[in-house]
Amino acid sequence: MAGVMDSVNQRTQLVGQNRLELLLFRLGGQQLYGINVFKVKEVLQCPQLNAIPGRSSVVRGVAHIRGGTLPIMDMNLAIGKRALPDIESCFVIITEYNRTAQGFLVRSVERIVNMNWGDIHPPPKGAGKEHYLTAVTQVDGQLVEIIDVEKILAEVSPIREEVSAGVIQDGIAERAVQRHVLIVDDSTIARKQIQRVVEGMGIRTTLKKDGAEALAYLKSLLKEGKDPYGELIMIICDIEMPEMDGYTFTAEVRNNPELKNLHIILHTSLSGVFNEAMVRKVGADDFLAKFHPDELARRVNDRVLAMTGESLLPAVQPGA
Template identity: 60%
Template sequence: MTSILDSVNQRTQLVGQNRLELLTFRLMGRQRYGINVFKVKEVLQCPKLTSMPNLNRVVRGVAHIRGQTISVIDLSLAIGGRPTADIENCFVVISEFNRSVQGFLVSKVERIINMHWEAILPPPDGSGKAHYLTAVTNIDNELVEIIDVEKILAEISPPEKKINEKLVQEIAEVEQKEDKPVVRRILIADDSAVARKQVKRAVESIGFEAILVKDGKEAYEKLVEMASEGDIHEQISLLISDIEMPEMDGYTLTAEVRRHAALKDLHIILHTSLSGVFNQAMVERVGANEFIAKFNPDELGGAVKAAIAPK
């Protein structure tokens, strides 16, 4: 399973077509899980792990891989399951999320499956708030769960939540230069509950109200509904959207907004955990105004500042 991204160029062509590829795997049980291949750098037989003091309880150790020291997270333990047993015969999925590289310890790696985002659905009602899912899908008549990796990483190493005071002041000064008051509302679309809360706290720290939706389809329906009630620019200042979302991804959402006469001029920031490998050309082609890798509140605040600045 090494060099699992040996055809990155081919895979990036899926971007913008509302498609993705899932790498499926299992943990300490029969349940099947998936992770977007676009976030996977490599899959390895579990290397020798070195214990270090004061590691989070779900980090089984660190490994030296291709010149990097990488924390290896026991994915089963991280989502509330049993510790992974027989580590020597397990695998590590090396991935890049939110500007960091980490390894996820899994019991078994299966295969890569090409899918349409419309087949990726939000977690079922009744899942509660404590679950670690962003989505589910059906493969070979079997439920596959897509784990909320951002929630796991936030629990291990909580990110900064607020925008610094200097930037808050700069944003206030930008507003003063506007001919009319800035609409202090932002629509935020993200399938991760943790990511939604992170962005919500950041924009609220600069005095903006956050309207939260869980995926691209819900975001587009909300925007169309708002446009039917009046000028969209008098209701929100901008849209901040994740890229990977059930039913409709951020690229497709952006393209649909640009095609809608009443929405086409809306400022759009794509905000995603795809920090290491992303298709900048696709970002520009679908018409997003800016791309930001998660999660740096000051960078997000700077992007909001640019969005509301006098043109």
């Protein structure tokens, strides 16, 4: 299994090509599931787990790995199914999301496949609102379900979503009254988290679920004779998305003379193995790792104040 992961950190050549690699695994049955290799730090046979008091039922225990202690979550339980039996024969996928590491217990790990984001599609509309899918695809004629890990983590270990007192600049909503923020993310949970922060500042939002949908929206503004720069404060965009990823979306915006000046923040849970140089390569204005409401609010503050010619810092007095 170590050989499968040997080159995880050498796969950045996929970035900017609207491609990704999926690590395929199985849970309780024959259904194939996938996770982006960029999120994966290691795959190993399930180590000895130690119980901890008061833990979520989804957390089967904690493991001591590489000098650290990590929670190990049963992914089958997390998506509403039965607990995986015989965990000694199972595998653990160590991942990094939102600046934290955690392990997911799975029955077996298959292989890594190279995919185009254009072949990754949103879940079927008939899947309902309570599913745990962020996307689906096919590999060798078999359906692969890509799980919304951010939804799992939000349920198992909810994070603070409120902005701290004093972070939001007084009068920021009045300065932004004619503009709104475009939020682009395939995770329903992530979209809502960002939306709550921005709308909590008194600023309107528009939500899109992937880069292709967001690009079509921007082009529709142009078709209607509207100036996207006059409409939008900024775009807050995820990187991993079906149809069109955040890198490709950013590159498409920068290559369009009528859109190229839009302010784009790439907002992603790809924090540990993510190469920030790629953000500069595709021309994004900023990068922000998910999800810290204060940092996000500050970015919105800064952008609004920059657009209105204001400064966050008090003026320096003569002789100071």
